[in-house]
Amino acid sequence: MTSGDDVKDADAALVNGEAPPSRHVPLDRGRILDAAISYIDEQGLAGLTMRRLGQALGVEAMALYRYVAGKEELLDGVVDRLVAGMQADDQVLDRPSDGWQDFVQRLAHGVRRVALAHPKAFPLVASRPPEAPWLRPPLRSLEWVEAFLAGLESEGFSDEAAVAAYRAFTSFLLGHLLLEVSTLGADLGPLDVMEESVEPGLEDFPMVSRLRRQLAEDKAAVEFEEALEELLNRMALVRQEGDGG
Amino acid sequence: MTSGDDVKDADAALVNGEAPPSRHVPLDRGRILDAAISYIDEQGLAGLTMRRLGQALGVEAMALYRYVAGKEELLDGVVDRLVAGMQADDQVLDRPSDGWQDFVQRLAHGVRRVALAHPKAFPLVASRPPEAPWLRPPLRSLEWVEAFLAGLESEGFSDEAAVAAYRAFTSFLLGHLLLEVSTLGADLGPLDVMEESVEPGLEDFPMVSRLRRQLAEDKAAVEFEEALEELLNRMALVRQEGDGG
DNA sequence: ATGAAGCGGTTTACGTTGTAAACCAAGCAC
DNA sequence: GTGCTTGGTTTACAACGTAAACCGCTTCAT
Structure with missing residues (x-):
């Protein structure tokens, strides 16, 4: 009866690139990861819990396990997705085009932007168990490490200088x-803005008390x-010295 | 098992003749915190779990709740105890006695020493929810912040310079x-030492692959x-400029 | 058309967690 | 003795992560 029409309509919509109107969107890994990030940002x-994340997606907890191996793997996916988000940032270059200083500066600000966009999730990037000694947080992606090193060497850095x-x-x-x-979490944490608060127990620490505001x-x-x-500046120095062993 | 120090305290106390031989040592907050640190260091x-921590102390989990309010509070206690451990470090001064550079240097090394002594526990110092904007990790103790600020001002730093x-x-x-x-956790993590390992999937990243060893x-x-x-050096600069508003 | 296969979701179940509440054994005051 | 306090245990419960079994679809071979 209606099934044929429905299928045709859904197909047409799908070809059109629209979202299927009525039925469940089929829940892929990307949606799960994004939902996890949103959940962390808000709650x-x-x-973050498997059941609650499922609930946020309108699905039972166990459904997630078709797409992620477990909670740990989910969190790994979250940090991957966070650092991958920088790839979409067109302010960040994948190779120097205007000097290495500009390159490094843009990369730094790119990382800072994702940190500020997801303050509650960013600590994950630092606290996940490390995979290799050459993957240092928060640059937890081989792509970016490669880009960083290659970028610097293309601008005259030696091996040692680039690694340093x-x-x-x-x-x-x-x-x-x-x-x-x-500190961003600490600012919004206390409920009232407490413009001129006298914190308890601070009288034993005159310095801290006096410099409280600053x-x-x-x-x-x-x-x-x-x-x-x-x-x-330091990088510029280490760049133009042959070796410092 | 490489070291059996599970009842070391009991042994020492027993040799000292302090405790009655068959009766339990009465389990105070300090012992719990220390046991928690040891547990984190090893496992x-x-x-770390309330039940397992209790087990390590020869006691049921619920017994701990007479001394700590909950697991969160326990972890807070752990970081307090870690930073308090620096007070016992006689390499660290509580006020400058040989110039501020010496003072700062000793303090820095003191913090580094506790970090290296408890690598698995140290991330706690960074990841605990912040209490106040003026308590910045890893200097999570009013005492040390006060000592730092007072120490610098006693050596000619202005308010702004000290805060900066x-x-x-x-x-x-x-x-x-x-x-x-x-990275210390990443080094000892992989089981084999893998002296000359060809990591999988590294061929797409020639820079990383080539600089692997360095x-x-x-x-x-x-x-x-x-x-x-x-x-x-930077501190010395900011020290002797009046203000930088 | 018909059945087999399999993809994608749900249900059920189990062991473990943090912790509230009730319970109980000593030691001490009177 | 009878109580109170201190410090530990037992029991209980809701919530967690996840293995296993169980469907209802769609798809495809025949």
């Missing part, structure tokens, strides 16, 4: 971004910029 | 140490030293 990492730069770059990113998203100021952006500039 | 953070230094210091520590303990080298110690030196 926090601790709230890679190490310094990841350390810089991890420290700054982890702290930035961390310590609470959010200067993460300029700090990031300055530290990045400093890093570029 | 990993994921393996505090921020840079924590970012530096967090990035470097988290990465160091992370990337796997452990230069964490010298990197730490160099980056710390660089940080001190």
Whole structure:
């Protein structure tokens, strides 16, 4: 009866690139990962549960296991998808086109952008068990490591210089971004804005108490910029020295 | 089993003649926290469970709840205890006695020492939900923040300079140490030493493949030293400029 | 058309987790 | 003795991750 028509309509819509109107969208791995990221963004990492994630997708928990091997593997997929999100960022170049400084700067800001877009999920990038010593968080993707190293060497960096730069770059990113998203969680965490709060137990620490306001100021952006500039200076130095063994 | 220190405390106490021979040592908060740290060190953070921790202490899980409010609170206690462990480190000063550079350097190495002593537990210091914007990991203790700020100001740092230094210091520590303990876990993780291994799927990444060996080298110690030196230079600069608004 | 195969989802079930609540055994005050 | 307090156990429960079995589709060979 109606089935033939339905199928034809669905096919036509599918060919048209539209979403199937009435029936379940067939739930692929990408949708699961995206839903997981959204869930973490909204409810926090601790709230993520297979059952609840299934619920958010209108499906039972066990259905997810057709697409992900388990929760650990799901989380791995989440960090993959996060770093892969940088590939879509057209501000980030996959090779230097305007000098290596520009290249590194764009890459750094790309990583920072995904960190700020997903503050609750970003710590995952740092805390997942490491796969190899040459995959340093938060650059958890062979593609980007390759791009970084190749990019630098194409701009005159030696092997040693490129590797050293890679190490310094990841350390810089991890420290700054982890702290930035961390304090970002602390700012929105307390319910009231507490404009002039007298925190309890702070009277034993006069320095902290006195500098309370300046310590609470959010200067993460300029700090990031300055530290990045400093890093570029160091990289420029190590670039033009033959070897430093 | 390489080391059987499960009842070491009981043995020591027993030799001292402190505790009655057959009766239980009465299990205080400190013992629980220490046992938790040991457990994490040996079995990993994921393996830590209230029941198993109780078992390691020769007690039922629920007994722990007389001393800790819950698992979260237990983990908070663990990081407190870790940073408090620095107080016992006599290499670390609580105020500058030989210049601020020496002071900062000793503090940095103190933090690094606890990170390396407890690589599996250290990520906790970074990932615990933040309590206040002025408590930046890994310096998660009002005492140490106070000591740091007071120490710098006693050596001629202005308010702004001290705060800026505090921020840079924590970012530096967090990035470097988290990465160091992370790769430390990756080194001992794979079972065989795989001296000359051809990793699968690396042929699409010629740079990474070629620099594999240099990337796997452990230069964490010298990197730490160099980056710390660089940080001190920056701090010296910001110290002797009036204000940078 | 008809049956076999298999893809994609659900149901059920099991062991483990964190923890509330009730329970109980000593030690101490009176 | 009778109680109270302190510190541990037992029991219980909801929620978790996930293995296994169980369908209802669609698809395809015959």
